[in-house]
Amino acid sequence: MSCQNIVLIGFMGSGKSSIGRLLSKKLGFQFVDTDRVIIERAGMEISDIFAQHGEGYFRDLESTTLASLTHLRRCIIATGGGVVLRETNRALLSGLGFVVGLTADEEVIFERVSRNAKRPLLQTENPRETVRRILNERLNLYEAAAQFTVDTSQLTYEQIAEIIINEVRRAFQWQSAP
Ligand code: S3P
Numbered sequence: 001m002s003c004q005n006i007v008l009i010g011f012m013g014s015g016k017s018s019i020g021r022l023l024s025k026k027l028g029f030q031f032v033d034t035d036r037v038i039i040e041r042a043g044m045e046i047s048d049i050f051a052q053h054g055e056g057y058f059r060d061l062e063s064t065t066l067a068s069l070t071h072l073r074r075c076i077i078a079t080g081g082g083v084v085l086r087e088t089n090r091a092l093l094s095g096l097g098f099v100v101g102l103t104a105d106e107e108v109i110f111e112r113v114s115r116n117a118k119r120p121l122l123q124t125e126n127p128r129e130t131v132r133r134i135l136n137e138r139l140n141l142y143e144a145a146a147q148f149t150v151d152t153s154q155l156t157y158e159q160i161a162e163i164i165i166n167e168v169r170r171a172f173q174w175q176s177a178p
Pocket of ligand 1: 010011012013016035046079080081082083119120121
């Protein structure tokens with residue numbers, strides 16, 4: 001794969017942004033976070049996009065943003081947790097780079113997402129139940145879209161980054177450093 005991008009997918013709280021930044025530092029690749037690109041283009045926070053325009057509008061922005069990244073080379077691309085919902089996005093992901101899925105136990109996910117109240121889909125009466133439901137709805141989609149999956153529940157970010165780099169080294173046939 002000539003573009004040599006690494007694309008991170010996974011549920012909210014699976015560690016895409018933190019691990020993406022670490023990979024970017026270790027490999028010297030630029031870090032691109034699709035949620036950040038959406039925020040910049042829309043000129044408002046994700047929670048405001050959901051509140052003012054609804055989820056459908058956000059999903060359209062997400063698809064347009066993903067489609068606009070095909071020129072990237074040697075980047076780490078972190079995506080939003082719902083990117084796998086649309087078939088068109090799933091098709092784009094595989095062309096964008098080597099797709100790494102990050103997973104974590106439901107308990108770990110809930111603990112991580114509870115630290116931050118910014119996620120609009122989790123502003124419900126019972127966020128614990130919402131996490132369980134959405135995670136179950138999406139598990140198969142993440143699994144099918146990822147070329148390689150790492151369970152982040154019991155590992156440090158440093159360990160996860162090394163596991164991914166080893167796998168990517170094989171996938172991109174790097175002989176030594178990238
Ligand atoms: C979403 C995940 C969020 C963000 C939006 C919707 C989802 O990104 O794109 O709130 O549907 O799972 P993170 O996965 O980075 O939290």
